[in-house]
Amino acid sequence: MKAVQTKELIKKYGRRTALNGVSFSIEENTITGLAGRNGAGKTTLLKILTGLLKESDGKVEVYGNRPFNNLQVSANSIYIDDQMNFPTSLTLKEILEEGRRFYHNWDHTLAMNLFDYFGFHPKGRHNELSKGKESTFNMIIGLASRSALTIFDEPTTGMDAAVRKDFYRALLKDYLAYPRTILLSTHHLEEVEDILEDILLMDKGNLLMHTSMEDMKSYAVAVSGRKEWMPEWMEDKHLLYKEESGPYEQTVILQNNFTSEEKEELKRKGVQLSPVSASDAFVYMTGEANGKGGVDDVFSGRIDSGSD
Numbered sequence: 001m002k003a004v005q006t007k008e009l010i011k012k013y014g015r016r017t018a019l020n021g022v023s024f025s026i027e028e029n030t031i032t033g034l035a036g037r038n039g040a041g042k043t044t045l046l047k048i049l050t051g052l053l054k055e056s057d058g059k060v061e062v063y064g065n066r067p068f069n070n071l072q073v074s075a076n077s078i079y080i081d082d083q084m085n086f087p088t089s090l091t092l093k094e095i096l097e098e099g100r101r102f103y104h105n106w107d108h109t110l111a112m113n114l115f116d117y118f119g120f121h122p123k124g125r126h127n128e129l130s131k132g133k134e135s136t137f138n139m140i141i142g143l144a145s146r147s148a149l150t151i152f153d154e155p156t157t158g159m160d161a162a163v164r165k166d167f168y169r170a171l172l173k174d175y176l177a178y179p180r181t182i183l184l185s186t187h188h189l190e191e192v193e194d195i196l197e198d199i200l201l202m203d204k205g206n207l208l209m210h211t212s213m214e215d216m217k218s219y220a221v222a223v224s225g226r227k228e229w230m231p232e233w234m235e236d237k238h239l240l241y242k243e244e245s246g247p248y249e250q251t252v253i254l255q256n257n258f259t260s261e262e263k264e265e266l267k268r269k270g271v272q273l274s275p276v277s278a279s280d281a282f283v284y285m286t287g288e289a290n291g292k293g294g295v296d297d298v299f300s301g302r303i304d305s306g307s308d
């Protein structure tokens, strides 16, 4: 069964288009990452899926229901981000008690064990937690709720490296023991690539790619060598990024769809092919779309600031 299905999904904020006709579907009981640069539309998409925002146009369904204002969807989904607010009158322990009352799959033993492990004080208050501790507490709610659709929007904001590692490990362990549909947005693909099954890549309101993490890991290849060694047919390959390293040498990042004959020819000519990690491929894929080079351009005066 499809847990999530969207077709030509559009969201506009006034005249600004945040989602520009996004279509995809997610199978039930999978763990999917959502990556994209700042402003790509990730939060907008995730909030629409949990019914917190209303779509402007197109179709969106969560377990066959339109999420907006839908009690069925809100009872079976949870959205965790770093803006969560809880009544200041409640202690942390009382907030977890409330979670137990609201979420029908809630695992209170898991919640309390994680609460103790991460060293929370039962009488602590949410508004008094540090940024990283707040994210850790929110993550406990997200895991313990065991919601059929569990959404984490940049869940590790402020967490230190050790806590992030613990979180991903806890997420994977609990997901394997209690499969559910998990969507996780992140800017740190390198940290989560080993726990994700699939990945959605967004750029400027568009879905660039929806693929398995395995395919993403081999999606791109770096081709380096002297310019005159590069065969003409390489111009027909999908270029993701190009870097001149001096007057004679260059490295190009291309989509990795070379035939074995093509690879042989490159090897014969002395051209080097090297793997590109999933997170680097993502940076290359979304970087060029800016129409600018890297930040180096700022320092070499190549970006026109518009202020003469």
Ligand SMILES: Nc1ncnc2c1ncn2[C@@H]1O[C@H](COP(=O)(O)OP(=O)(O)OP(=O)(O)O)[C@@H](O)[C@H]1O
Pocket: 013, 016, 017, 018, 036, 037, 038, 039, 040, 041, 042, 043, 044, 045
């Ligand atoms: N409430 C709002 N009113 C107007 N524009 C908004 C609003 N929320 C988001 N936007 C715009 O919609 C676009 C997508 O924003 P969104 O927050 O969904 O991106 P994001 O991928 O989650 O970004 P980030 O990684 O920075 O959190 C951006 O251009 C943003 O400025």
